Amino acid sequence: xxxxxxxxxxxxxxxxxxxxxxxxxxxxxxxxxxxxxxxxxxxxxxxxxxxxxxxxxxxxxxxxxxxxxxxxxxxxxxxxxxxxxxxxxxxxxxxxxxxxxxxxxxx
Amino acid sequence: xxxxxxxxxxxxxxxxxxxxxxxxxxxxxxxxxxxxxxxxxxxxxxxxxxxxxxxxxxxxxxxxxxxxxxxxxxxxxxxxxxxxxxxxxxxxxxxxxxxxxxxxxxxxxxxxxxxxxxxxxxxxxxxxxxxxxxxxxxxxxxxxxxxxxxxxxxxxxxxxxxxxxxxxxxxxxxxxxxxxxxxxxxxxxxxxxxxxxxxxxxxxxxxxxxxxxxxxxxxxxxxxxxxxxxxxxxxxxxxxxxxxxxxxxxxxxxxxxxxxxxxxxxxxxxxxxxxx
Numbered sequence: 001x002x003x004x005x006x007x008x009x010x011x012x013x014x015x016x017x018x019x020x021x022x023x024x025x026x027x028x029x030x031x032x033x034x035x036x037x038x039x040x041x042x043x044x045x046x047x048x049x050x051x052x053x054x055x056x057x058x059x060x061x062x063x064x065x066x067x068x069x070x071x072x073x074x075x076x077x078x079x080x081x082x083x084x085x086x087x088x089x090x091x092x093x094x095x096x097x098x099x100x101x102x103x104x105x106x107x
Numbered sequence: 108x109x110x111x112x113x114x115x116x117x118x119x120x121x122x123x124x125x126x127x128x129x130x131x132x133x134x135x136x137x138x139x140x141x142x143x144x145x146x147x148x149x150x151x152x153x154x155x156x157x158x159x160x161x162x163x164x165x166x167x168x169x170x171x172x173x174x175x176x177x178x179x180x181x182x183x184x185x186x187x188x189x190x191x192x193x194x195x196x197x198x199x200x201x202x203x204x205x206x207x208x209x210x211x212x213x214x215x216x217x218x219x220x221x222x223x224x225x226x227x228x229x230x231x232x233x234x235x236x237x238x239x240x241x242x243x244x245x246x247x248x249x250x251x252x253x254x255x256x257x258x259x260x261x262x263x264x265x266x267x268x269x270x271x272x273x274x275x276x277x278x279x280x281x282x283x284x285x286x287x288x289x290x291x292x293x294x295x296x297x298x299x300x301x302x303x304x305x306x307x308x309x310x311x312x313x314x315x316x317x318x319x320x321x322x323x324x325x326x327x328x329x330x331x332x333x334x335x336x337x338x339x340x341x342x343x344x345x346x347x348x349x350x351x352x353x354x355x356x357x358x359x360x361x362x363x364x365x366x367x368x369x370x371x372x373x374x375x376x377x378x379x380x381x382x383x
Contacts, residue, residue, distance in 0.1 A: 095244060
């Protein structure tokens with residue numbers, strides 16, 4: 001019992017460090033994402049700052065990443081994802097799906 | 108133009124389904140038109156306000172404002188749906204009986220409509236703000252804006268048509284069963300909303316426990332397609348739910364079921380509620 005409590009305490013101390021998100025940036029310009037391929041570490045939380053340099057709003061959407069977030073024009077938004085298993089996870093800008101496409105690669 | 112139509116239609120499907128179900132669930136209540144339309148109008152006004160302040164909302168709470176806002180809106184809607192179902196569990200049978208015998212509207216049914224009007228308002232608010240932002244973007248970009256704008260407006264019209272389809276589809280159900288069908292639909296709707304709210308809290312970085320994916324059925328039914336989206340709105344279909352989403356979904360259904368059971372019980376009658 002005491003050992004369980006100790007283990008829990010250790011976990012509580014270590015968990016925030018392990019869960020600290022990696023910071024990445026994704027830029028929208030002319031309804032395109034740069035970079036279109038975003039490499040992230042697998043099995044960790046990742047924080048992506050999406051910077052929208054267009055005047056028009058965009059919705060960052062990915063069913064695979066379970067994210068749906070509106071980024072107003074000329075502003076930025078934070079998207080938190082993961083932990084992801086290794087693999088490819090596509091995302092789109094829902095308002096300009098023809099051009100605004102990208103993929104998160106977890107490895 | 109077609110692109111704009113599809114984008115807007117996709118956004119309004121969820122609100123459209125909810126309004127259709129609410130209209131069916133309030134069948135026979137004389138003032139429902141006023142309640143539902145005030146929900147829609149209130150939602151539209153709210154959507155415009157939200158769209159205007161989208162930037163400020165997004166920046167709030169270290170960039171998690173939008174997620175927290177969506178989670179709160181969904182949570183309130185879930186509570187309202189529970190309230191409605193509890194009320195219907197208590198009074199639904201009388202209303203259905205009255206509708207059968209008199210064949211006219213029921214006057215007593217005014218009470219739960221506040222809850223449902225709020226649900227309609229919140230659904231329109233959530234989906235509407237995205238539509239407003241999208242249409243605003245079209246107008247701001249200028250080029251060939253009018254064709255896109257027409258497409259967007261047609262998308263809204265298609266959404267309204269979809270609402271009508273839902274409503275009349277549900278009306279085809281015999282009066283005797285309609286309230287139990289709508290109660291079940293509302294229970295599933297609420298469970299889906301609650302699981303969505305849980306995911307928003309995860310995205311906000313607030314509740315990240317049980318974040319592993321339980322299954323992946325994207326190969327079978329994509330959540331991005333029209334059918335997937337409809338099922339998502341209706342029963343909360345998620346192609347890759349997290350453990351937390353699944354747990355919240357089931358917990359909401361159980362809570363709803365218990366609440367409806369509890370509401371049905373009447374202490375003053377002292378008769379076992381076995382007469383099903």
